[in-house]
Each structure stands twice: as structure tokens, then as C-alpha cells.
Amino acid sequence: MKAIIKDNILYINKEDLPQYQKGKSVVRNNYFWALKSISDYAPMNGDWEFSTEVWIALNRMLLFFTNSGYLGYRETVLEFSDDTLIPDILRSSSTKL
Numbered sequence: 001m002k003a004i005i006k007d008n009i010l011y012i013n014k015e016d017l018p019q020y021q022k023g024k025s026v027v028r029n030n031y032f033w034a035l036k037s038i039s040d041y042a043p044m045n046g047d048w049e050f051s052t053e054v055w056i057a058l059n060r061m062l063l064f065f066t067n068s069g070y071l072g073y074r075e076t077v078l079e080f081s082d083d084t085l086i087p088d089i090l091r092s093s094s095t096k097l
Contacts, residue, residue: 002097003078005087009040010050010058010078017048018075027070034061055089062093 001016018032036042038057041049050058066076078094080086086094 001075001078003080003094005080005084008052010055010090011047012050012078014045014047016075016079018071025070027065027068031065031071031076034065055087059090059093066093 002013004011004013012035018028018035020029020032035048035058038050038054038061039048040051040054062076062078065071066073076093078090079097080094082096084096086096
């Protein structure tokens with residue numbers, strides 16, 4: 001998931017966010033609701049925002065869903081641009097583009 005950090009807020013690109021699909025994959029829908037529940041701001045058609053207070057929870061959740069094997073790697077790993085310094089707390093669930 002493409003992500004950026006601005007003013008200590010992590011933004012996940014709206015195009016990379018999981019989609020809730022009624023009657024579809026339970027794992028994917030649980031992932032959607034879990035991410036949404038810890039976000040600070042999750043507009044329907046915008047980037048989701050995560051403050052530093054939830055980064056440890058976000059990191060643990062991303063690692064859990066990555067290791068479950070039910071979702072693709074690109075769906076559960078934060079992707080940052082080469083010039084971004086990845087915070088230590090998010091390093092294990094992140095990569096560079």
C-alpha cells in the first residue's frame with residue numbers, strides 16, 4: 001500500500017486501501033474493518049490517516065495479516081518512496097517503492 005508521512009501523520013493511498021465487499025472474503029472484510037477502526041480519519045473516497053499513537057497497532061496488524069497468507073503482500077505492506085525515512089516502529093511492515 002503506497003504511504004506517505006507528513007507532519008507525523010501516516011497517509012495510506014486511497015487506491016491501495018482494502019475494499020469492503022458484502023458477502024465476499026471474511027478475511028478481507030475483517031482487514032478492512034480492522035484498518036478502519038484504528039485510523040484517525042477514514043473518508044469514503046480519500047486517503048486514510050493514522051497518527052503516531054496507533055503506529056504500533058498498525059504495524060502489528062499489518063504483520064499479522066501479512067503472515068496469515070490470505071492476503072497479498074502488496075495489500076499488507078506499506079510502500080514508501082526512496083526519499084522517505086521509515087520510522088523504526090513501522091520498519092518491519094514497510095518497504096521502499
